[in-house]
Amino acid sequence: MTSRTRPAGAAALAALLLAAATGCTGGGGPAVGGPTPGATTGRTGTGSPADPSAAPGGASAPAGFTLVASGDVLPHDSIIRRAAEDAGGAGYDFGPMLSGAKSVVSGADLAICHMETVYGQEGGPYTGYPAFKSPPEIAAALKATGYDSCSTASNHTLDDGAAGLGRTLDALDRAGVRHAGSARTAEEAARPTLLEAGGATVAQLAYTYDTNGHPLPEGRPWAVRLLDEAEVIADARAARAAGADVVVVSVHWGTEWQTEPDGRQLSLGRALTASRSGGRPDVDLIIGTHAHVPQAYEKVNGTWIVYGMGDQIAGDMINHQGAHDPRGNQSSIGRFTFAPPRTPGGRWEVTKAEFIPQWFDTARGRVVNLGAAEGGDAHRAGIRDTVRQVVLGRGAGKDGLVMGG
DSSP states (O other): OOOOOOOOOOOOOOOOOEEEEEEESSSSOOTTSOOTTTOOOOOOOOOOOOOGGGGGGOOOOOEEEEEEEEEEEEOHHHHHHHHHTTTSSSSSHHHHHGGGGHHHHHHHEEEEEEEOOBBOOTTTOOBSSSOBBBBHHHHHHHHHTTOOOEOOOOOOTTTTHHHHHHHHHHHHHHHEEESBBBBBSSSHHHEEEEETTTTEEEEEEEEEEEEETTOOOOOTTTSSSSSSSHHHHHHHHHHHTTTSSEEEEEOOOOOOOOSSSSSSHHHHHHHHOEEEEEESSSSSSEEESSSSSSOOOETTTTEEEOOOOOOOOOOOOOTTSBBBBBGGGEEEEEEEEOOSSSSOOOOOOOEEEEEEEEEEEETTTTTESSSSSSSHHHHHHHHHHHHHHHTTTTGGGGGGOEEEE
């Protein structure tokens, strides 16, 4: 089954209501799906506390936290059939597919996924490539696995127009999974997604390079956040103004089937990590999706970038040469441990960076954690080594990136 997307059309670079974003701390209650002031999303921090002297007035310093992020959830027709089988004829159950990642995901203080497709109507019909409409039961499985929030900006976000976009966000809301990158209203689009982890408020921002040429819905230029350097930086600064201690940027970018980051990934990554306000970086972590294959991790200007995590869930993948490509079922989960600032107003620092190799076994329809233990059968060991070689391909090992389990 092919996974290829159609050649991208001209990107529609819409204005994202930055003035409204800057003022997002005022006004009335949040729009549906927006952050609730004071709400706790995520789990209790487990990171080591910083020097207590960093807290004003001798108060206890906030705890650190761990954040995990994983790759594309891309339900092809075969994935939908597998979920129906796993449900035993009563709807669709995606939980068993994700069970191999649950220990890693649920063990983090904050877990972020990438929901690449939109959801169809209750009862279907549901479709895979090229215009995806996935069963909304995926949302409940993501929540049960331990995900707190998902990026929803991708080249498939408008596969079923504004209706599909709305159904997706509605289903995520019902499941208790937050989201970033697409919106039902201008107010929702202008409000950053704020999450709590340990003692930190974490903003998730999300963008896509294009929507496969589908125009933004008429009168809704804010429906999908399109990737633009100036917009990302402005949004990151607005998120800081709204109270974010840590800003995470989820970005759907890169060249499909290319393990090396392309020129735009490299140049944009450099620009975003170099941007600073008041001596503090505007962006604290960049996590990439879209390429269908694992890509490297790299520390740039003191900030970690995951250029591409690969597909966490996908059917058997066919590359642009028309050949089955097993790399399309290989991925990594990034896990980053953040510690509080050592001085007031300082940056939350990543004190430990890990990658966890993953494989989606299409024969069984299951995510397999390849980082749990070294060894194993030769096939799995080979996949683990392939992922490790790619992830470390830009020298991240020298900056402390290690394989986790």
